[in-house]
Amino acid sequence: MKLYEYESKDIARKYGVQTPRGVLASSPEEALRAAEEFGAVVLKSQVLVGGRGLAGGILKAESPAEAYMKAKELLGKMIKGERVEKLLVEEKICVAREYYVSITVDRATKQITYLVSSMGGVEIEELARKHPEKIKRMSVDPSIGYLGYMGREAAVFMELPWSLSNQVDHVLSAMYRIMIDYDAELVEFNPLALTCDNKLIALDAKIIVDDNSLFKHPELQALYGRGLTPYERKAKELGFNYVELDGDIGVISNGAGLTMATMDAILYYGGRPANFLDIGGGAGRERVKEAVKLLLTHPKVKALLVNIFGGITRCDEVAHGVLEALAEAGVSKPVVVRMLGTNEEEGRRILSEKGITVYSEMDEAVRKIVEYSRGG
Template sequence: MKIHEYQAKALFREAGIPVPEGKVATSPEEARSIAEAFGTVVAVKAQVHTGGRGKAGGVKIAKTPDEAARHAGNILGMEIKGSTVRKVLVERGSDIAREAYLAITMDRSSKAILLIASAAGGIDIEEVAAKTPEKILKRTTTTGTFSEAELAPVAQALFDDPGAAAQIVEITGKLLGLYLKADASLAEINPLVLTGSGNVVALDGKVTVDDNALFRQPALEALRDFDEEVPQEIEAREKGLSFVQLDGDIGCMVNGAGLAMATMDMIQIYGGKPANFLDVGGSSNPEKVVAAFKIILSNPSIKAVLINIFGGITRCDDIARGILESFQRISIAVPVVVRLTGTNADEGLALLKGSSLIPASTFAEAVVKVIEASGGVVREEMKS
């Protein structure tokens, strides 16, 4: 679960991490009042869950209250990567001398907590990793803590200032504490800045909370902004489905997260573009299939659908009944490719015989057929 910058900074403040003073505004008049109260240069920042705010014109510096109001008026209602700006954060300007990057996340390959730091702050860390990987420093821990001896050289590398380094060591410890307390998957400061007066401040912040831990984080779950979430993802969660919207045109309905990810990978490798991740889970309830179809087809970009089921606990005949029920209750105007294998697969395929569905026996055959059905072109090297 993502939260807004102003919410992340509130968590930082509670954890003892220095952040600029700021308040949220939902109108130009509010922005003007906040800027007047601060009596300084302010930053007016769009509050959306997506990145790229600065490049989109969603972050502006204002020297006067009237300028703050004007910037807020331009930013509010702006569309940034599909997200509508409904709030802006107005905060005191900072005298920036240096910028760095600092984050805590999970390294799944080593099953350890990962510290990422770089003196190249204020820009996309993925871009830094791709172009200048030597500028990124990493440390891992499996004990939930870093020693000062581990952090000191990292801190020194960021700003090369003894006073700043001591502050970074302290901030890193607090960021790690917040990461653990919040059941976060990411706690990021970008940029972490050294001001002209020698203070280290979190100028921007991002916290992503593990959805699977929200049951024990009610205070954090209350921060959820449903306006920022994809409606289909909300509906899927309510129906007990795992769904993530993507930007392709081939809908995917699969059972099991591993097979669902493999299906998306195969479509991409063969030359198609998956439109979603959708795991119907281990249930054989036909109603889940109907709900899954409705969610997938609510995306106007869909040109074809691939149903890829490996029957273990899931019974293929029940999935087939759900598919037939969907065709009776929903207008399905796109080609649907079906691959059923495993428990009761023969019974399921028998139920679907004579329908307009496109059957496939193998994984590769299913992928080729759905790409062709969507009007796409299978890569030459993948053709057998």
């Protein structure tokens, strides 16, 4: 679960990390009052998407009157599909340099790992692609935890004065404690700024908490589900493993591995998956029906691929679920089915009688769905 910037900064301050003074505003009048207190300010849209700066979601104002006008411009604006309902209005900071620091779980090494760089304010993926030598990785032995030498190594790598090594140590130590205490998948300060008076301050903060740990954090449970699209929310209610993507080919499969392989095949043949939807093992016709209806009614989906390996999942049940969904959805879109396994022959017969061709080979089915998505 992603936290908003202001929530992440609230947590960071509890652990002693300095952040700019700021006020949460939901109206231009509140932004005006904040600017009257702080002077020059930065107005930051509170949305749960990346790249908001490039999308025009962060604006500066030199006076209260300008802050009022900029707040009117930002509130209600759509940033990458998310409506801006609140602004974080912060004092403008004199910045000498910007750095990048984060701590996350490295699944390859199965360790908590720091990423630090002397280049801040840019996306870490872009930084890793263009300047991999500018990123330092430091793994933490989970049986020992954070050690002070890591802060000193980070300070040296970021080319900070030795006099600031204690501040770096404090920031990195706080990040590790946040990571552990909140069961976080990511704690990121980007940028971590060196101010003109030689202080390290988190200009931006991002914390992502593992959904599976929310039972341990009652203060966060009520926040779960916000920022989801209506289709993501519906999928959660139905118990599907579902992720929305930017493509136009709907994908339904059983098992995370097969679903991922299906998406890879679609990309290989020039298509673009609209989603990841794993209905799980042993899905009956009702579960299949709800999954198919969900994607058929999604406006981004031009064509739908159902790719099922029938182990404990019966192909005849899948076939009935597909037909019931087509009857109830009231939407006509191309549907391609590939099924193999338990009761495969019966499933083929059920669908064939309704004019739906069933494929045995995934490549054939994927090529066909890509063709449909292109209007073929």
